[in-house]
Amino acid sequence: MQHPIAILDSGVGGITVAKEIIRQLPQEKIVYFGDSARSPYGPRKPEEIVRFTMQIVRYLLRFQPKLLVIACNTATAVALDQVRASVSIPVVGVICPGARAAVKKTKSGVIGVIGTECTVRSQAYDQALKDLSPKLEVLSQPCPRFVPLVEQGDFHSPQAKQAVWESLAPLKHHAHGKPMDCLILGCTHYPFLQDAISSVMGSGVELINSAEETARETSAVLHHQGQLAKTRERPVHHFLCSGNPATFQGIAREWLNEDIQVTPVVWQGPKYV
Incomplete structure (x- = not known):
């Protein structure tokens, strides 16, 4: 068997x-x-x-x-x-593997995390990342609109692209010294929206999928x-x-x-x- x-x-x-x-x-x-x-x-x-x-x-x-x-x-x-x-x-x-992947990739030491409200509120990624590298700067943003879009199979629609743009605006325009160069897709639904997320964040930000x-x-x-x-x-x-x-x-x-x-x-x- x-x-x-x-x-x-x-x-x-x-x-x-x-x-x-x-x-x-x-x-x-x-x-x-x-x-x-x-x-x-x-x-x-x-x-x-x-x-x-x-x-x-x-x-x-x-x-x-x-x-x-x-x-x-x-x-x-x-x-x-x-x-x-x-x-x-x-x-x-999936959190510790995702954190390890981001720490391997970042050069600036500034890592973004997007996830559900509960994941962001738990600060599980913040803890996992700083356990690996205490000097990292972690920027977290909940994106509650993403999962329902994916569950409905609506991740290619103009509405999905609009939701991604609006949800990521706080991260995109966050003012800080060093540039964020990695963004952890802190929900396994989010890779379905990877193209839209990448388009919003730009080529200077590498998306980290924990899979x-x-x-x-x-x-x-x-x-x-x-x-x-x-x-x-x-x-x-x-x-x-x-x-x-x-x-x-x-x-x-x-x-x-x-x-x-x-x-x-x-x-x-x-x-x-």
Whole structure:
């Protein structure tokens, strides 16, 4: 039996992480849960986010995963420690990998972070970045309009471009000594808007997507534990969605550039079925 890598997100955003894991670890089977029915997580209270995350974790454990990736910055910010304490398998979040990638890239020492209200309020990125390099200057900006646009598949529209321009204006025009040269996309939904974000921020600001570094950490953990898949057969991935499966499937197919099937899951308190 091939034990899968389980990935969870508040919706379709974690597909950006899943794509990179599939690219770097093509032999690994993925089981992905997108909680689109309760997205976005950003405006919710931390205790509610923790409860939702733990419900999804309990559901995913039925697939006997060998590692769990919390591919949601908001859930990583408030629920990572509790998830790790509740399961016996390794758990990888997306904040520390994203911070490491930004520290490697910055030359000016000024790093921007955009994320949900909860992620920005938690200061999880500020802490992760300054743990790595205490002298960094971190500029954070919540962008609550982005996740709903992505969940609706509306990320190519003129409305999306307008929302990006208006949301990033405070960062774009922030007055400081040294120039910001890196911007962390502190929500896994945001890479869907990468072209618009890059257009607003300009060529002097490198966008940091945590997916590549998260996949690298996943690979390192599995290698250390001797759990990398050895099969040469192409795995069949399993995608689950608590919201509209057709919308989720359309967005995921476009991003992954492959035909996938999505299984709907329904909340029947106190668990998903």
